[in-house]
Amino acid sequence: MVDIIQNGNPILREVAHPVSLEECGSSRIKKVISDMREALASQSDGVAIAAPQIAQSLRIFLVSGKVLKEANPELYKDLPDEIVFINPEITKLSKETQILEEGCLSVRWLYGKVKRSKKASIRAYDVTGKKFERGASGLLAQIFQHEVDHLNGVLFIDKAFDIEEVLPEHIEARTKNKKKLSE
Ligand code: ZN
Numbered sequence: 402m403v404d405i406i407q408n409g410n411p412i413l414r415e416v417a418h419p420v421s422l423e424e425c426g427s428s429r430i431k432k433v434i435s436d437m438r439e440a441l442a443s444q445s446d447g448v449a450i451a452a453p454q455i456a457q458s459l460r461i462f463l464v465s466g467k468v469l470k471e472a473n474p475e476l477y478k479d480l481p482d483e484i485v486f487i488n489p490e491i492t493k494l495s496k497e498t499q500i501l502e503e504g505c506l507s508v509r510w511l512y513g514k515v516k517r518s519k520k521a522s523i524r525a526y527d528v529t530g531k532k533f534e535r536g537a538s539g540l541l542a543q544i545f546q547h548e549v550d551h552l553n554g555v556l557f558i559d560k561a562f563d564i565e566e567v568l569p570e571h572i573e574a575r576t577k578n579k580k581k582l583s584e
Pocket residue numbers: 504505506507547551584
């Protein structure tokens with residue numbers, strides 16, 4: 402069982418270390434990624450996770466394409482079930498913003514509204530060390546911004562307003578079965 406560390410743990414406030422290119426496919430990095438996968442899968446509302454959230458100060462995050470496809474089949478039908486981003490850099494952010502609700506696997510059980518760019522592009526390396534670039538809108542663009550913040554020691558509560566606590570047993574009733582997702 403891999404623990405997800407919580408707000409207050411100083412690791413979440415560190416600027417995470419880049420992964421060297423030679424290390425991308427190493428057993429150490431593969432283990433970190435499989436631990437991230439396990440931690441994310443242990444949370445029914447999890448859609449993405451960054452390495453610092455499992456106490457690894459490394460510039461890696463993982464997105465569940467599977468959960469995104471369930472959330473919005475139309476928009477995300479072409480996504481793979483999982484996408485790993487190593488040393489991600491946001492290359493473009495739209496000027497146009499939107500206010501979206503966010504939650505975080507490391508800030509239980511707070512939710513708040515955050516102003517994010519509607520569209521974002523990101524450049525990163527995959528597990529084989531190959532560079533790729535991906536553009537996104539909607540929830541995936543929000544995830545890019547939330548996860549890169551994690552790698553820079555920033556939590557959504559630093560930027561959010563209308564923060565409220567919604568305990569898991571109340572989520573379903575409050576949102577009329579519309580699932581809240583956490584990152
Ligand atoms: Zn988070």
